[in-house]
Amino acid sequence: MEQSVNYLGLIPLFPLLGAVLIGLLHVFTCNRTKLPEKVYGILACVGPVLSFVMALKVFVALKGLPPESRFLVHKAFTWFSVGDLHINMGFLADPLSCLMLLFVTFIGSLIHIYSIGYMGGDKNYGKFFAYMNLFLGSMLVLVLGDGPVVMFVGWEGVGLCSYLLISFYSEDRSNVLAGNKAFIVNRVGDLGFVLGMSFLFWAIGAQGFDYLSLKAHVNDPAMTQGVLLTVCLLLFVGATGKSAQIPLYVWLPDAMAGPTPVSALIHAATMVTAGVYMVARFSFLYAEVALAGSIVAWVGILTALLAAIFGMFQEDIKKVLAYSTVSQLGYMFAGVGVAAYSAGIFHVFTHAFFKALLFLGAGSVIYALHHEQNIWKMGGLKNKMPKTYVTMVIGALALAGCPPFSGFFSKDEILYSALATGHFGIWAVGVLVAGMTAYYTFRMIFVVFHGEPRDHHAYEHAQESPAVMTVPLIILAVGALFAGLLNLPAIFGGDQIVSHWLAPSVTEHHPHAGVFIEILAIGASVVAFAIGIKIAYAKFGKGAPEPSFTGFADFAYHKFYVDELYDKVIVQPYKAIGSSIWKVIEPNVTDAPVKGVARLYMVLGTAFKVFQVGYVRVYALYMVLGLSLMSLLLSQSLN
Amino acid sequence: MMHCYLYLSIILFCLGIVGVIARRNVFTVFMSVELMLNAANLAFITFSRVHESMDGHVLAMMVMAVAAAEAALALAVVILLHKHKSKLDTNVFSLLKG
Numbered sequence: 204m205e206q207s208v209n210y211l212g213l214i215p216l217f218p219l220l221g222a223v224l225i226g227l228l229h230v231f232t233c234n235r236t237k238l239p240e241k242v243y244g245i246l247a248c249v250g251p252v253l254s255f256v257m258a259l260k261v262f263v264a265l266k267g268l269p270p271e272s273r274f275l276v277h278k279a280f281t282w283f284s285v286g287d288l289h290i291n292m293g294f295l296a297d298p299l300s301c302l303m304l305l306f307v308t309f310i311g312s313l314i315h316i317y318s319i320g321y322m323g324g325d326k327n328y329g330k331f332f333a334y335m336n337l338f339l340g341s342m343l344v345l346v347l348g349d350g351p352v353v354m355f356v357g358w359e360g361v362g363l364c365s366y367l368l369i370s371f372y373s374e375d376r377s378n379v380l381a382g383n384k385a386f387i388v389n390r391v392g393d394l395g396f397v398l399g400m401s402f403l404f405w406a407i408g409a410q411g412f413d414y415l416s417l418k419a420h421v422n423d424p425a426m427t428q429g430v431l432l433t434v435c436l437l438l439f440v441g442a443t444g445k446s447a448q449i450p451l452y453v454w455l456p457d458a459m460a461g462p463t464p465v466s467a468l469i470h471a472a473t474m475v476t477a478g479v480y481m482v483a484r485f486s487f488l489y490a491e492v493a494l495a496g497s498i499v500a501w502v503g504i505l506t507a508l509l510a511a512i513f514g515m516f517q518e519d520i521k522k523v524l525a526y527s528t529v530s531q532l533g534y535m536f537a538g539v540g541v542a543a544y545s546a547g548i549f550h551v552f553t554h555a556f557f558k559a560l561l562f563l564g565a566g567s568v569i570y571a572l573h574h575e576q577n578i579w580k581m582g583g584l585k586n587k588m589p590k591t592y593v594t595m596v597i598g599a600l601a602l603a604g605c606p607p608f609s610g611f612f613s614k615d616e617i618l619y620s621a622l623a624t625g626h627f628g629i630w631a632v633g634v635l636v637a638g639m640t641a642y643y644t645f646r647m648i649f650v651v652f653h654g655e656p657r658d659h660h661a662y663e664h665a666q667e668s669p670a671v672m673t674v675p676l677i678i679l680a681v682g683a684l685f686a687g688l689l690n691l692p693a694i695f696g697g698d699q700i701v702s703h704w705l706a707p708s709v710t711e712h713h714p715h716a717g718v719f720i721e722i723l724a725i726g727a728s729v730v731a732f733a734i735g736i737k738i739a740y741a742k743f744g745k746g747a748p749e750p751s752f753t754g755f756a757d758f759a760y761h762k763f764y765v766d767e768l769y770d771k772v773i774v775q776p777y778k779a780i781g782s783s784i785w786k787v788i789e790p791n792v793t794d795a796p797v798k799g800v801a802r803l804y805m806v807l808g809t810a811f812k813v814f815q816v817g818y819v820r821v822y823a824l825y826m827v828l829g830l831s832l833m834s835l836l837l838s839q840s841l842n
Numbered sequence: 843m844m845h846c847y848l849y850l851s852i853i854l855f856c857l858g859i860v861g862v863i864a865r866r867n868v869f870t871v872f873m874s875v876e877l878m879l880n881a882a883n884l885a886f887i888t889f890s891r892v893h894e895s896m897d898g899h900v901l902a903m904m905v906m907a908v909a910a911a912e913a914a915l916a917l918a919v920v921i922l923l924h925k926h927k928s929k930l931d932t933n934v935f936s937l938l939k940g
Contacts, residue, residue: 486901819937820871 208264209609210429211294213259214304218311219340221250222333224366240328244319247332247836251315251339255308261296261306272300273707274415276349284459287409295349299708300488302548303346303480304703310472311339313675317563318464320671321570328593331371335468338364344472346480349496350413351400353482358396358445361474362389381460386455388807393446395483403488406430418487428492428601435488435495438481439502446478447508447529453766455529456513461519464565466521468705470528471559476551479535482711483544490542490710500540500621504632505534509763515646516752516760519576520565523647527602528558530636534617537629537706543620544709545702549690550617551703553609556600556682562587563676564595567668569653572661578650580661585652587665590673592652594680594755601683603641604732609687611728616690619724641735649743657749694721847888854881870928879909885927 225246232238265273275296282292296304315335322331341360348354363386370382402414407420420426442448447455455475457465469475482489482499487498507530514526531554538547569576571588585592604615614637621630623658656662667673690701751758761767814825854877861874883902890898920930927934 396844819932819935820863823859827859829861 204265206268206275207277208261208275209277210257210260210375211296212255212279214261214294214308215340215343216446217257217340218250218336218343220453221246222337222340223327225336226333229333233327233329238329240319243332243357247308248315248319250336251308251312253684254339254343255305255312258301258304258308262301263500265296265298265301269635269701269798275802278349280639282352284551288412290352290412291349292353293349293413294347294353296347297708298704298706299480299483299548300660302552302705303476304343306552307339307342307346307472307476309557310559310679311468313678314464314468314472314559314563315339317467317566317672317675318339318462320413321464321566322462322533327371331368331462334367334371335459335465338368338468338473340479342619347478349415350417351403352412354484354503355400358441358481359393360820362386362478363443365389365457365469365474367721368465369458371461371465375460378460380453381457385454385458388451389444392441392451395437395440397436397441397442399441402434402437402731406434407574421487421491426491431488431492432495434491435485436498438485438488439495441501441631442476442478442481443502443534445481446475446532446536448478448502448532452506452510453769454528456522456525456762459519463521463562463569466525466561467559467566469754470524470562475528475532476535476555479532479539479547479551482536483540483548486542486544486709486711489539489736491759496540496542496627500626501628502612503536503538503540504629504636505533506530507537507636508632511636511643512759513762514643515639517643518579518749518755518767519650520568520578520581520647521562521576523643524561526638527561527644528554530640531558531602534633534636537621537633538617540618541617541621541624541626541629542707542711543617543624544711545690545705546613546616546620548709549701550610552689553601553683555614555687556679557598557610558607560594560598560676560679560683561602563668563672563679564591564598565593567672567676568595570668570672571665573664575661577656578647580658581651581656582654582658583652583656583662584665587662588652588667590667591676594673594676595652596648597680598683599644601687602642603644604637604728604737605641605736606725606729607687609683609685611732612687612690612692615725615728618728619692619721621722622720632722634731636734637728638731642739645736645739646743649739650747654743654745654747686821692721694718696726700728795832843890844888847884851881851885851888854878854884866931866933868923868932871918871932872920876909876913921934 223245228238228243228246240290264275278291278293278336280292282290284290315332318331318335322328326333338361341357341364344360344669345354345357348357365370366386368384369385372378403417405415406425407423410416444451444649455469457707458469461469475507475701489499494560510529510533514530517526531550535547535550535554538544538550564607567588568581568584571584571591572581575581599606601610604611606612614633618630618633618637621633690699692699758764858876858878858881859873861877862871865871865874883905886898886902886905888898890896890902923935924930
């Protein structure tokens, strides 16, 4: 039933090879005459584009197979064998990973092309593209891996690359700290992932530790409800780290310290979607325990709410977008939590388009204003940057869930699924968040592009970005407009192509709640969107002064002091424990024996030093004495 | 009768040892080593006569050949030592580091 194709391994290989090549070129030329930027730019785009072509090939191959046997596998080599455990460096392409592949490589390629323009003139141009390629390659390993272990390789790879790229402008200490934060917070999540993986192996791993074998053995007697719940929740801890959910979302807004294309890559194609993908990948586990799904859904929707509250009060254009990502990720988890895996993954898919678009648009604005990110220093830019303006409005409409833009269909699918499966609380919060999303998105659009310019000097110098940056924007805008039509629900005359495509990969049951529920869900979303955008227009539509925050707004502006809380409750005590171990236990307990042994040898050495005088004749004397002694003993023993 | 040869061998050997240990001139030390080699040769030949075998003779010839080679090498070393410190006192050469 599975078909082996060897070109599967090439997909992650192209960007990884690109990373090595660009990295070596950069290392060998960075201290001498630099290579022209074009060389790096072209080299960097070749890998992702080739991967995209290969992904298309995979798609065509899968399409040619009957739906229930759409599996392509490729075993590159046996990675390691310990006892009964055989881990292969194997790849699996099924409808789910194929969908991920297509948009990850497509959007990744566009972001690479855009970066050629955005990063122009940077002194670490080569290094940037080496990291970017490595990032994309790791994500492709994550998506294509045929089991949890290979996925974990990619999982760690994207964690590493996010660290490298977030602290890319490493001259500034705060950027380095942001990178550290992302890496450390992700480690907390990764611990959960490793523990979950170990539990899973302990229960049913002996018969093969890849998705297909695991899926086949999910009903083994060893998989009791308790074990299943533990595994699901531990894996979800990993997902909260990578996909920025409560309580580990704190790294994502700080990750804005990196260059804007990196933010786009993290938010749209690589990294944050990994958690949702992982939950959908393990849908056969989550489908077995309803409680795990509910927890996932509630964590997701509460994250969506919290991030939307924060997003309403941010003043940095990238932070607004960052919180919108956290919020949208919350929707995705709500979707996969209520067992609407295809809806969740579809939202990942559409979100990739409009979020990449919004970030690249924001990057275009920032580029035009010479790295100004505060929205209260912008304003009136729509005449200066028409292409950026139009594309960003399209992105914003998609994000806010305006029909018929892509975000509307995917978000509505999630809310409808929540309603249809009886999760009214999740649905209600989701609708509220939809309204808030519309509000903060258009608050950003109005403040940045409408009204009067607030900083006239910057405004005078602002101009539209070069074609290498605007063309990817336009392509993404087309995607943001039409991607939603791929999964048009039956009520609009569509037949949910994406859901049917994903059906063999994920374990889900489509709820049938009737037309009334469906219309209710759609109507509520549209009303929430309309109210949100109306409030935003009333407050900011004709230009508004920079508000000063008081009371609740101030509290939300400071993100409910969650960072400070974590610092007080976790970081500082941890540091205190660390320093007490360093100052008390290390010198007295671990160092004492080691130093004692050293001292013993020093004393012995001092004693024997007396004999080592350095004169040849003295050594000759020792030799004579020694030989005499030996002869004496020998003659004694002979008698 | 044979005892006398052996006693002579022992006396020569001990003289050699004393020379190596007590004297500081490199040449004297070197000559003392040669003396010890010859004492050993004498012992070999004496025992060879006692046991009426040619083995001892063979070894004695061997030792002479080695001694000749060693003399050539040792004299070269002595010249280098002299070049190095302009002295031939073994106490001067008491450090591993040149």
